Amino acid sequence: MTAGTRHVAFAVGWRGAHNYFTNPANIIPGLLFPLFFFTAFAGGLSRVSSIPGFDYGTNYTAFVYGFVLLQASAFGGTFTGFSIASDFESGFARRLMLAAPNHNGIIVGYWLTGLARAVFTIAIVTVVALAAGMDVVGGGLDLLGLFTLALLVNAAATLFGSGVAMRLRSMQAGPAMQVPVFLALFLAPVWVPYDLLTGWVHAAATLNPVTRFLETERGFLAGEPTHVGLAFLLAAGLVLAAAAWARGGLRSAQRAA
Amino acid sequence: MSAGLGLQVGTLARRSALRTLRQPAMVIPALFFPLLLLAVNSGGLQETTRLPGFPTDRYLDFVLAVCFVQGGLFAANSAGTNMASDVETGFISRLALTPLRRAALLVGQLAGVVALGLIQAATFLIAGLLAGAGIEAGVGGALTITALSLLISLGFGGIGAFVALRTGSGEAVQGIFPLMFAGLFLSSMALPRDLIESDWFRVVATWNPVSYMLEGIRSLVITGWDAEALALGFGCAGGVALISLAGASSALRTRMVRT
Numbered sequence: 001m002t003a004g005t006r007h008v009a010f011a012v013g014w015r016g017a018h019n020y021f022t023n024p025a026n027i028i029p030g031l032l033f034p035l036f037f038f039t040a041f042a043g044g045l046s047r048v049s050s051i052p053g054f055d056y057g058t059n060y061t062a063f064v065y066g067f068v069l070l071q072a073s074a075f076g077g078t079f080t081g082f083s084i085a086s087d088f089e090s091g092f093a094r095r096l097m098l099a100a101p102n103h104n105g106i107i108v109g110y111w112l113t114g115l116a117r118a119v120f121t122i123a124i125v126t127v128v129a130l131a132a133g134m135d136v137v138g139g140g141l142d143l144l145g146l147f148t149l150a151l152l153v154n155a156a157a158t159l160f161g162s163g164v165a166m167r168l169r170s171m172q173a174g175p176a177m178q179v180p181v182f183l184a185l186f187l188a189p190v191w192v193p194y195d196l197l198t199g200w201v202h203a204a205a206t207l208n209p210v211t212r213f214l215e216t217e218r219g220f221l222a223g224e225p226t227h228v229g230l231a232f233l234l235a236a237g238l239v240l241a242a243a244a245w246a247r248g249g250l251r252s253a254q255r256a257a
Numbered sequence: 258m259s260a261g262l263g264l265q266v267g268t269l270a271r272r273s274a275l276r277t278l279r280q281p282a283m284v285i286p287a288l289f290f291p292l293l294l295l296a297v298n299s300g301g302l303q304e305t306t307r308l309p310g311f312p313t314d315r316y317l318d319f320v321l322a323v324c325f326v327q328g329g330l331f332a333a334n335s336a337g338t339n340m341a342s343d344v345e346t347g348f349i350s351r352l353a354l355t356p357l358r359r360a361a362l363l364v365g366q367l368a369g370v371v372a373l374g375l376i377q378a379a380t381f382l383i384a385g386l387l388a389g390a391g392i393e394a395g396v397g398g399a400l401t402i403t404a405l406s407l408l409i410s411l412g413f414g415g416i417g418a419f420v421a422l423r424t425g426s427g428e429a430v431q432g433i434f435p436l437m438f439a440g441l442f443l444s445s446m447a448l449p450r451d452l453i454e455s456d457w458f459r460v461v462a463t464w465n466p467v468s469y470m471l472e473g474i475r476s477l478v479i480t481g482w483d484a485e486a487l488a489l490g491f492g493c494a495g496g497v498a499l500i501s502l503a504g505a506s507s508a509l510r511t512r513m514v515r516t
Contacts, residue, residue, distance in 0.1 A: 025432075028432075028435075029435060032435045032439075033435065036435070036438060036439050036442055037442070039442070039443070040442035040443060040446075040447075041447075042455075043443075043453075043455045043457065043458035044442070044443075044446070044447055044448060044453055044455070044458050044462070045305075045447055045448060046454045046455055047305075047308060047448060047452050047453065047454040048302070048304075048305055048308075048448075050308065051304050051305060051307055051308060052307060053304070054304075172282075175282075175286070182293075183293070186293070186294075186297045187297065189301070190297070190301055191301050191302055191447075192301060192302065192304055192305075196304045197300060197301055198300055198303040198304065199299070199300040199303070200296075200300060201296070201297060201299075201300025201301050202300065
């Protein structure tokens with residue numbers, strides 16, 4: 001990364017993080033949704049772990065946390081996409097593109113914003129999960145893998161959201177960012193292990209990369225790493241594809257500026 | 258209702274219904290997200306029917322009720338957003354200069370929610386039947402589900418209207434959406450109350466009126482005609498509607514005085 005890119009990236013990243021942490025209207029939705037899901041699933045569905053064939057190495061709270069962690073990471077990225085769209089609507093992004101000597105740094109800066117949002121949300125959700133009795137069996141290396149994979153998912157979601165926001169340059173692009181992420185997250189083994197899914201959801205989960213991420217995350221929590229190589233390979237592939245998509249979005253925004 | 262009041266309500270109701278139905282951004286998510294949750298839940302949680310004491314062997318039958326209540330949440334958003342927009346653009350202020358009655362304004366404005374609720378109820382019933390759900394109470398049961406669903410939409414729509422009239426802000430209306438979503442999630446949405454393992458969650462679900470709305474609809478789908486479940490369902494939905502409309506009416510009075 002050149003000094004110019006780094007300079008722009010840190011400036012954009014700092015501004016995004018500052019706007020996020022100083023505005024409760026930005027913090028609350030990103031926090032509330034994962035916490036709602038965690039509370040509702042871990043509290044309301046814990047009996048599900050008694051189903052015959054439900055085989056997991058630790059408690060149901062940890063099982064649900066695996067999903068909520070990915071959700072918090074992905075939504076952190078999606079909500080960053082909303083902020084980018086808002087920057088375009090307000091005219092800030094146009095001025096930024098005129099002022100910034102290196103436009104690639106803008107994307108890196110938005111990624112840093114998404115990262116800051118995700119780290120904050122993950123920290124809160126993790127504290128709540130531990131307070132709610134989450135039993136983590138995995139060791140230090142497992143936890144490193146757990147959070148690294150979550151942050152890779154966050155990077156992919158942020159870059160995907162950036163690409164959409166930079167192409168459509170309007171807050172009306174919200175559903176185009178949110179719906180694909182929402183679908184990918186929920187067409188996976190959210191409440192029960194993959195083997196207990198039935199019907200078309202089972203078929204969809206087989207093709208969905210989020211299924212591998214979820215199984216790997218849950219494996220790390222249970223101290224039984226599963227499909228680690230495949231999950232990281234898929235996550236890296238998604239990040240690269242999303243980066244190319246974001247770069248295309250940047251070119252579209254440059255043409256329009 | 259006098260002819261004058263009827264005309265006022267009719268004119269505003271037509272405007273409200275057309276305005277809601279002409280906004281794809283309001284109609285599509287209100288149909289798409291409940292159906293998505295139905296599809297995902299029915300495949301993802303089918304195995305929970307193997308829990309001892311689960312009331313049916315088809316999770317689709319159990320979860321179908323959620324669509325109608327979730328649809329009601331979108332009704333709240335729709336009613337609130339439209340009402341807030343009318344406050345923000347000055348439409349309510351201009352109406353305050355006319356001899357229009359407050360009741361006509363409120364009832365007329367909520368007609369859009371009822372129209373959307375009717376489309377939602379029909380869509381969810383058809384989708385449920387096509388996916389293989391059976392309605393134990395038959396055609397009369399389907400009509401009762403539609404009636405209860407409309408009452409739920411009206412009740413939640415009243416909450417949206419209350420917030421919009423109280424604050425005059427579309428953002429505030431959007432802000433209550435997660436809270437109402439929490440109301441749905443902290444209920445007997447995914448499991449019957451007696452199968453909820455966590456004590457605090459079971460207590461919250463028992464005190465949550467949304468549980469009884471769900472159980473009223475669910476009883477018609479799974480067990481047939483259950484007077485107690487229906488009385489509780491209609492009672493809770495009617496209670497929410499009554500309180501929210503009274504609140505909205507009071508907020509409207511204040512707002513019309515201010516303007």
